[in-house]
Amino acid sequence: MQWETVIGLEVHVQLATRSKIFSGASTAFGAEPNTQACAVDLGLPGVLPVLNEQAVAMAVQFGLAVHADIAEVSVFDRKNYFYPDLPKGYQTSQMYHPIVGPGDVEITLEDGSSKRIRIHHAHLEEDAGKSLHEDFHGMTGIDLNRAGTPLLEIVSEPDMRNAKEAAAYLKAIHSIVTYLGISDGNMAEGSMRCDVNVSVRPKGQEAFGTRAEIKNVNSFRFVERAIAFEVERQIELIEDGGSVVQETRLFDPDRDETRSMRTKEEANDYRYFPCPDLLPVVLDQAYLDHLRGQLPELPADKRERFQNELGLSAYDANVISASRDMAEFFEAVHSECGDAKQAANWVQGELSGALNRESLSIANSPISARQLGELISRVLDNTINGKAAKEVFQALWNGQGESADEVIEAKGLKQVTDTGAIEAMINQVIADSPAQVAQYRDSEPEKRGKMIGYFVGQVMKASRGTANPQQVNGLLKEKLDALL
Amino acid sequence: MALEESHVRRAAHLARLAVSDDQASGFVDDLSRILDMVDQLQSLDTEGVMPLAHPLDATQRLRADEVTETNQRETFQRCAPAVENGLYLVPRVVE
Structure with a gap:
């Protein structure tokens, strides 16, 4: 059977603001653990978030760059789950009214052709902290410096049909965010991270197959490799009579495979609701026009x-x-x-x-x-x-x-273009190479073109590389052919 | 809407709340009554009414992108049960 791959990407881009999305703590990379995590980032009682204007501006600039509708009103929601690197117990995100609506990006493929990939939406949210699983007497270490760093999550439509298109899309997004200067795009430091949704379906079938979400795909190369592995796994599974389970899988670049992440847990239930600590964000046309005017x-x-x-x-x-x-x-x-x-x-x-x-x-x-x-x-x-x-x-x-x-x-690299000087060098080379001249004379006319290379090389050497090669070629041919 | 005890157990688990058997049956009644009230609200015709994101009729103020916080790690970590090398320590999380 002929199979078709369907791919959609969720790209998380860390926005290059100086301070966090809801607090005045620094976002600088590489600081000592927890020295850039303030009361708001730690989720201490009684704190209130205040939205960073620059994060909003950057999200809007991205939206404008991908021809998207910018929401006049966008709303922050709470995504509730428990994890130690998320001290508030919820991530502030935008579930129902994202700041950036539908848009599109043009990707260029290796053969020079191009394709339009639709963007479903892009929303603002905060990053979580980092868990360090090295052994601390059987405990896990938590660094909350990253907590509250602004992220723009860019969600594509499932418009990509192979790994190359997915990589080209990721490159296009990378290129746009770095042009805009809204992110440094450094994938190695996690400034840009990517989750890949992959499914397969029989060619010609309209309904999508069941998809798996692959996490931790953090380089352009890994995107291609993770998809290649996952597509093969899914096809093999179906052809052997099995079926794909909707699940989250982790890409392991060392073993070049994807593995199921957690199966025991019940389906996530994030119980989104509008964040009562934040008011709706309203943007007017003048503000959008101002930002549009600043686009490079x-x-x-x-x-x-x-x-x-x-x-x-x-x-x-x-x-x-x-x-x-x-x-x-x-x-x-x-x-x-x-x-x-x-x-x-x-x-x-x-x-x-x-x-x-x-x-x-x-x-x-x-x-x-x-x-x-x-x-x-x-x-x-x-x-x-x-x-x-x-x-x-x-x-x-x-x-x-x-x-x-x-x-x-x-x-002394100035090119010698003086015909007299070049001729003198040529005469010398011809005089010094009687054997090669004889060979040239005796060979088939169509082979002489190649043989002239020897003489050109000698003349160039004599000029210490400064003779004009076109002139040397022309003059040499004249002189040698005169000897025939 | 009539809740069952399994709904209460699940909600409690998601919120990481320890609920005893006695409490659970009580919550079934309490929460069911709250949901009945929600049902009553839902019978209203809201066609053409914008969903309300916030009860205040105001919009979000934005702050300038400036670093205004200083390092207060020591103060914050004084109330943490366990710290090491500047990290907060928590029971091991296994992926």
């Missing part, structure tokens, strides 16, 4: 502009626009050198390669966009050739010189 150019718009106005390929435009830092770096390089294609090649090739090797982000690139742009300009105006350009790049990377011009001057 978003990844999808940048991608389109890079493709349509700058002539980049769909692939290049997609890769470069995915991160705001990279897109802005590229644009600065482009404005310096004026050639979008070259700027894209250098940013994605030499620069990205060097950054990856040293695990640096583009924001911390040792080479500035101005330096790289200037370097490309020197290639474009024939001051240096491609080989020398790489040498200049390396020198700038290592901090040996302030500008491309300075390095070119200091290392």
